[in-house]
Amino acid sequence: MRRALLLIVLAILIVAGTLARPPALASSAPAWLSGRALVAQAPDWWAAARRDAALTRAQPATPTVATSLITFTTFLDWDRGTRNGLIVSNNAGGELRLDAGSRAGTFTSELTRTAALYNAVGAIWQADVPQGTTLKLELRGGPSSNEADLGAWQPLPAGDAQTSDGAPALESLRPFAAGMAFLQIRATFGSTVANASPVLEQVALSAFDTTSGPSRSAGLPRVLAPYGPATLTAPPLIVQRETWGAPAAPATIGRETPRGIILHQIGSDGVIDPLPFLRALAAYDVQVLGWDDLPFHFVVDREGTIYAGRAGGPTATVARFSGGDAAVHVALIGESAPTLSQQSSLVSLLAWLGQAYDIAPGGQHTVAASGSAPATRPNITAHGDLVGAAADNTDALRGLASQLRQSVDQSTVRARWYFAEGNTFNFVERLSALNTGAGPANVRFTLLRQPGPAVVRDATVPAGGRADLIANTIFSDTSDVPAIVESNAPVIAERFMNFGADITAGPGVRAPSRVWYFAEGSTEADKKTYLILFNPQSVGVSAAISYMVGDGCLGVQNVTLPAQQRTVVTVSDTDVTVACLGQDGKITQETRKIAGVAFGMRVIASQPIVVERTMIFGPGSSASTGGVHTTPGVVQLSRRWYFAEGTTQAPFQMDILVLNPNAQPANVVVTILTDSGTPLVRRYAVAPTTRLAIDVNEFVPELGVATTISSDRPVAVERAMYWQNAGGEATAGMSNPGATAPAFTWRFADGRTNEDFQEYLLFNNPGKNTARVTVEFVLADGKRAAQQILMAGGSRYTMAVHQLYPGQAAIAATVQSTQPIVAERSLYVGAPGTAGNRGGASALGVPEELP
Secondary structure, three states: HHHHHHHHHHHHHHHHHHHHHHOOEOOOOOOOHHHOOOOOOOOOHHHHHHHHHHHHHHOOOOOOOEEEEEOOOHHHHHHEEEEEEEEEOHHHHHHEEEOOOOOOEEEEEOOOOEEEEEEEEEEEEEEEOOOOEEEEEEEEEEEOOOOHOOOOEEEOOOOOOOOOOEEEOOOOOOOOOOEOOOOOOOEEEEEOOOOOOEEEEEEEEEEEEEOOOOOOOOOOOOEOOOOOOOOOOOOEEEEHHHHHHOOOOOOOOOOOOEEEEEEEEEEOOOOOOHHHHHHHHHHHHHHOOOOOOOOOOOOEEEOOOOOOOOHHHHHEEOOOOHHHEEEEEEEOOOOOOOOOOHHHHHHHHHOOOOOHOOOOOOOEEEEEOOOOOOEEEEEEEEEHHHHHOOOOOOOOHHHHHHHHHHHHHHHHHOOOEEEEOOOOOOOOEEEEEEOOOOOOOEEEEEEEEOOOEEEEEEEEEOOOOEEEEEEEHOOOOOOOOOOOEEOOOOOEEEEEEEEOOOEEEEHHHHOOOEEEOOOOOOOOOOOOEEEEEEEOEEEEEEEEEEEOOOOOEEEEEEEEOOOOOEEEEEHHHHHEEEEEEOOOOEEEEEEEEEOEEEEEEEEEEEEEEEEEEEEEEEEEOOOOOOEEEEEEOEEEOOEEEEEEOEEEOOEEEEEEEEEOOOOOOOOEEEEEEOOOOOEEEEEEEOOOOOOOOEEEOOOOOEEEEEEEEEEEEEEEEEEEEEEEOOOOOOEEEEEEOOOOOOOOEEEEEEOOOOOOOOEHHHHHHOOOEEEEEEEEEEEOOOOOOEEEEEEOOOEEEEHHHHHHOOOOOOEEEEEEEEEEEEEHHHHHHHHOOOOOOEEEEEEEEEEEEOO
């Protein structure tokens, strides 16, 4: 009960601190190359939805639309125009056709004033065009009846669009400058068959004035596209329907999972005010054609701005185009080749759509159209390639299709790794990427040096190969360098850092998280603990750090993390609000520093972030004498933890660190496995919100061990190992969380055996069955090598890689087993305990079971 009261006090402190520091909104996320954006892999969609709702409420009412209708359908309508080679018959009240014996003819209507000014015109018509005949309709307009003010004739192609009752219609609108007042049509007839003629029964022109409301996107709010599942490929920034003035969404929205993406071209290159054009297009589709909404899910203007089109997002059904294929329809404004800005935005949009809805950029799908044989279509294709009569059947777009598919594939982020820690001033830092896919990978290393600008390096990595980037060869003037490694293929990314007297190495973080746990932390004696919090979001984030000390005290610290920056918290230097439970059962509260104590930590953030812990320790805590280790936190508590590395042989001191952040005690069982397979078991009780340090050297004599920890409550567990060199003048150490489950495959992107580096691979087989383990190595020159071993159930094994493959400046490894095991890698610079030892580092491999 007393502990529960202490937890309540802590919760109040966290909430109060979080509310006192609201995050500051940033204007937008900076764009990466190929349309990539720096955002978290799992964005806070609820927060995004609330922001979207606020923006929607801030918008004015839907702008007004004025419509003028001009029809040509009666004998008098046709008779008022100028005819050449044509006659007007009385059939159906008035029809236009070729005169007897004529093979060609032209009709030009009189110049007609519209009821209101307009900026766009749509058209529908009724006509019969027998085989061997042609009918071409054109339109022009101007601000006055002066011939010189009339623009050029614009075609009115029927293409792939119809009204709700089946009449031919424009797929899109003909755009005009604002303030037009007069319209005129021209119909050109042709025939190659004697006594055959097209018949034109009716033409209806709808002129729209949609200049009420915003005209251009500059200054309008943009949001991340709020559709579909979370993806590694960043959703693009879009202008929402409510922002550009779309009509109300239909009452019912049909849904289907898209299998392809169809590209359209609408309007003309001269559309410099896209918002009035979009509003006119929506009015034409709904009011004139009788459709339920825009048929295009997204529209991209010539400047690269992406607009949300059809209500309901990419899964909203469009039955009007392309035989009813389940596809996302994307329209590009313009009739010539898309601009570079347009192409860049299109690539980012298609890459996100492809990953969100499993549409492979270079793949195909089959469409079983009603009344025809099934057809195979490319997943990304131009409308004109699917429908020969399509109005946007332009060579400019069709010719880009293959290039677009390739660009989309290269821009699709299929792997992303975050590194909050990064330092080229005090460390030598190397980033490594291992391509685990079957084809080449385009890998991008982004060093987010602060202050900027960011540094980007690209590499093409063959299947099974690796790429390295030594950050110090680019710059070495800053200690503030978070990094992101991403690829269009599966890769494993690691960071290696040399501190001088010690090293640290291990894989990065696949995905940001709102919650992080650390079982190791200390400000005792010469130990310094740093929390590195990297906020990859486009908005500021608030975070609460809880320090769980074993003396019955809980500390809380609230921090604000600027957008797309990292923040370093030096634990011993910061005043923290601490609540303590006294012997008398009373809770006291004070503000003090977390100094001279060991502790565990929990970080809770308002949005997903990346958190790592760096500890520096030893005489002077300097690069010449001090030790260092860095590791990401634990994002998911577990009841089971596994370690393959561990030893109590001199000079090592080994501890198992258990953090119990729960409000109830945790009963923990520690099982030690040796090379012989003989287990040793110890049991412990860990008080609520407390960290327990278990000194393994006290009960395990001079042995290399693997460890399994089980608990009746979810906990976080790390293994720490510290040692000094023979002279005692330098201290080194390593600490990292264990695995929560064994796996059949483990991968290591980095490693080395050159100079005086020693590399070990350590395996823990916690099961009862014998495991056959195969290790495949990628050597520094790209050559491959392999080793095989047998492991008895309940045993551990150590492979000395430096003895098998000496002199390797870089070496990657893939561990595959017939039984689920745990694999770790340890690196040492010189033999531990000798005068030449300059530290070591240990890290789990990356299990293949993770996506």
